[in-house]
Amino acid sequence: MLRFVIKRLLLAIPTLWAVLTTVFVLVRVVPGDPTIIILGDQASEASRMELRQRLGLGKSILSQYFDFMGQILHGDLGRSLATNRPIVDDVLAVLPYTIELTIASLIVGTVIGIPLGVLAAERRDGPADWFARIFSLAGVSFPAFVSGILLLMVFSVQLRWFPVISSANAADPLERLRALVLPSVNLGLLMVAYVTRVTRSGMLKALGEDYVRTARSKGLPYRIVVWRHAFRNVLVPIVTVVGLYLGVLIGNAVLTEIVFNRPGIGKLIVTALNQRDYTLLQGLMVVSAFAIVVANILTDLTYGLVDPRVKTQ
Amino acid sequence: MKRHIFATAAILLASFATARAETVLNIGMAAADIGQIDPHRATTTQDKPVVSWIFNGLVRFKPGSASLETLEPDLATSWDKSADGKTWIFHLRSGVKFHGDWGEMTAEDVVYSLKRAADGKTSAFAPDYAVVESIEAVDPVTVKIVLKKPIPALLGLVANYHGGNIVSKKAAEALGADFRTKPVGTGPFQIVEYKSNESLTLISNPNYFRGKPKIDKIVYRFIPADASRDLAFSSGELDIVYGRQDQRWVERFSKEPGTVVEVVKPSELATLYLNEGMKPLDDKRVRQAIAYAIDRPQIAGFKGAATAVPAVSVVPTGYLGTDEKAKLFPNDIAKAKALLTEAGYPNGVAIKVIQTSLPTMLNSMQIVQSQLKKAGIDLQFEVVDHQSFHSQIRKDLSGAVYYSAARFPVADVYLRQFFHSDSIVGKPTAVTNFSHCAVADAEIDAAAIEGDAAKQKELWKTAQAKIIEDVCAVPLFEQLQVWARKTTVDYGYTFEGAIHLGPVITEATTKK
Amino acid sequence: MTAIPAPAATAATDGPPLIVEHLTTSIHVGSDRHDVVRDISFSIGPRETLALVGESGCGKSMTALSVMGLLPAGVASVTAGRIVVDGVDMTAAAEAKRESMRGDRIGMIFQEPMTSLNPVLPIGFQVGEALMQHHGLTRKQARARACELLERVRVPAAADRLDAYPHQFSGGMRQRVMIALALACRPRVLIADEPTTALDVTIQAQVLALLADLQEKEGLAVLLITHNLGVVASVADRVMVMYGGDVVESAPVAAFFARPTHPYSSALLAAMPRIEGEGGLQPIPGQVPTLTEMPVGCRFQSRCPLRIDRCALLPPLAAVGGDPDHRVRCWVRMDT
């Protein structure tokens, strides 16, 4: 298994390189530079030019590119243009938040999505099916910033169950968990539609399979037939969707992070882009692309766990 | 498992205990992140209040005011000026300590700081100090400043505002680029932690020369989404919040119990700069048509009377030298259309406008767009993100530029940065003259060296009249600053103005 | 080694383990009702094998599912008649009761060994699962019993293969596993729905021999569903031929092969390949009509060479050749 992981990581290197190069080119094509952020809007053109030189932005694109790649090869993400802080520090500071939000949202998405999907499949075309399908769609229809505010209005301001500012009491584990609830529900809702849908169609297929009939012929209660026999066979497509979503969540978390005032990779990427903090942006893209690669590896390893027919060496 | 619960309970109790012992002020700001907290570079709205908590100047704006008339002693206890007004001697307070272990503040730090502020490489405000001939330390508690020519507002240059903030020489030299996020000053609060995109935490300076602040800690949070910032304030997680410059916001929060909404000066002047270097705006009649097509009161009406007033001139109201009764163009659609026809555009004109996606600015511009449309002037937006906007308007790519700004409250700064030909975008000396305006150079330059206050005012007035007549720009409205606080918070002064765009948290500020 | 459940022989009743009386099963399409099994009756005694024969769609599988109580919910249901398994009236019983009978008193093996086993659960678990359910065995006990059962159906190295998954087995082996699974609780009735159709000919014989052996030892009543008359000849005691949901002929196996009486039976036999096979295959002309197109009266009339006007009325299942055990549903062939 270790060999499998190492092999996959090595295979990911060209992907990471391509991602980096694309980002490098794209951010330099976007108009604007970080000098306004650093010098403010009253600075003269001359002092901005001077700063550009100092930041190495005056060099040719190609030599900037080689500098950057050289740095990355040494495992150095460099320093932020805007704050001059080591990028690794910024990343490490927000990474736990991103990881906990991603995992919690996956849990929310599956805990809501799977039962909905199973219910919908069992009661195909019945009212429960319609409810499950429409409810699950609501999650994808409302932009995360709208649903987020609605959640805050009800659960934080009216009921006072959860804090509005997620990162306020980060040191206290219980508070931190409490602060995680709403954001993960908000982000998880996005996934519900897909999980419900995959579960429903998988279950519809599975419930029609011969082995389900076999299970019923054993006189097993319906619950057991559904969950032990049919559902176990739907895990593969569910894992596929969840794995794909790991990547989607990292990027889409930004809205949730903004609305719930959480730090996170997504928010940092958007800020870096808005400030034209090229080095920070590049560093963050390395991290997020790498996270997606890891997510893919985890997905593949999970296949081996849920389906005995898949072999992972 | 059980032990876990106990451990958690212990942590909870501990944090509860410390929370009680500490007075923490939570402040919510409308920004994704801090810009700069190096005082000589800090120009954005979210930076300035923080700078005012960390630093002192030789003199300071009285807390709660935005007016030059209120300047009072700060690090300097007294000052003398020579008869010709060119030489100033400042006597410093002794025994003032910088934050942390950075030692005592001396004349050397003051000299270093002012020189740093005057240097374009280290400061955003260097042009303001062009008039300074020399700065020197006479002895550890005396500083001498010699000017090239007398100016009326020298105290403003050494106030706790922009370049006048005094930094620790040792710290600035030792920290280098890191000084940007770990600035060291003498103010009531010092920075302990900066989390990008999240918050800035400051603790009280126990050695503050006016006494140890009653607030122990300030958590300054960056909450860019308006709605979530408002909700955090409503839920009591914030004590002070940056308000939306919007009538409905003020009304809603004024009604909320336990809340005080304060609408304060200075105002930011929103202006539409017309690029005279671009067709069809090179024709003065087209520019005049635009001026006639704009309905200033209506724009202020959209924004709401509580926070916005129609502009009075091309310089914000209340600045030293502002012509409060400048003759602006009235709203007259028929005249606008006639002028367009006269200029050879009977079917109207289209103007390409590079516009930021920043909602507040985009929203204001939508009103302008709609007004101009009635006169047959079609503003075609090319919406770009905020940095692209800043970059492209400085590359002279936009036909009209919507820009909103507050500056040091002397007409000279505003006039020079926005209307002097040296500041025309594209030049090495460029600042923010997007109009290519050059009609008032003589007056602006003359006023800058005019020793007589009345004559100086007259020159500035003429400059404003010329700029308005040439329609380099159409001033739109002025937007006041809006802040709200819980009644539990007492600033320790009456909050009427905020030269730092936000409340100054002083040693006297309390929270119940 | 483990508690072996009480053998079925000590069951409450002495009557035939399976009695079906006037069973009618219908499919519901909107408000329409179509009978897919019409008024069929039979009983099977211990160690007896009744073969249900017919083309696909004739209702034989529906009969089996009706007996098992596994008709697709909301689509098909038993609308008349009675099914008595081991003395329990399944049609009158609540679903919970039926559930407790299934897999315990009555077992079933299916046509497709490739798909009838759950691909993601280990074999041992699947075989022992019913024992945990019906007899309260622990996982460990069930596993030990599963091992015995697999040995019994002659799965080689059974103990080592308890944790293997279905995809690691061949088709024949899987069908053995299915048999072990169906017989785990020592039921009195076994329904075998085309148990060998999907297997190679040599394996077919092995599996049939195994089934016959187990039937003898356990005293099983077997309802064999097949379209293969060769299989019928080798294992069945009695035959029932179904067409369009009706039983058209019912006879002891010897009598049936000696004198197939219903025109459909004759056609079926004619269509069967024989070793001597000189006569060639005689395909049955036409197709089975769809449910909505079923003719009134005798349902075979549209394809029948002997059709007479009276066929528009449904003939009764009547004795033929004076043999009360050999009955046929045909106006032309029945004794008058």
Next chain:
Amino acid sequence: MTAAAPPAPQPRRRLSVLGKALRNVGLVLGAVIVVAMIAAALGAPWIAPYDPDAQDVLLVLGTPDSVHWFGTDAFGRDVLSRVLWGARVSLYVGFVATAAGVVIGTVIGVISGYYGGIVDRLVVAATDVLLSFPQLIMGLLLVAVLGASLTNLIIAIAVTAVPAFIRMARGSTLAMRERDFVDACRSLGFSDFRIMFVHVLPNILDELVVMASLWLASAIRTESTLAFIGLSVPPPTATWGGIVREGFDNLLDGPWLALFPSLAILAVMIGLNMIGDGLRDASDPRAPQ
């Protein structure tokens, strides 16, 4: 379905699919919703009660009433009219971006899966790269680079959709390729093109339709998301995403602003999903009648 479907009975099967489809209530209902939405979009100039861009300082953030059914926005514009006009742009963006994503993604995916080899490996590598970008960030960057316009927005959204469809179409094609009927087609001397697009494609069509319906909603949502953190169609053009975004600024003063366009997105989404499900059910031979 487990038995190999020979190529010959294809047309017959599709006919019966159509027959089943018509009897599927959900499908008909879904089609009604979507057609109604499209009709509203096309008819906006005639249906909309007011000029969607006309501002009125006296009507700022008016609550919904009998005059303005959906209320008015921060500029006093009629929200109903803006939602109707917004449907034009949003549905256009949604449909065109998704269609582009589906067509390009599917063609590449099918070709890649069918031929395998070096082409396939290159396609897989390129797909991996695109999928390694957080989708939203990719969109954000592209719009920032290309500039904010309707066309560029469509391009940016389509680019994020393409890799997902490549992956799906390729996977399905790989599975189809193993089936007997592809061999049968080959032995009958059909061209690769014909096998791919006449025989393989229809078999993965239902899956494609379902996925496309989800993507369409996500495209409309992406537009509002991009407006929130970056760029979108320049004003005053009304788009659903744009109205939601402006509604967000006024969420506490006028929640209806964000609500109505969100509901419109939900309705389209429900409609499309019903169609997708209906098609899937209709082509699923196991589905009960």
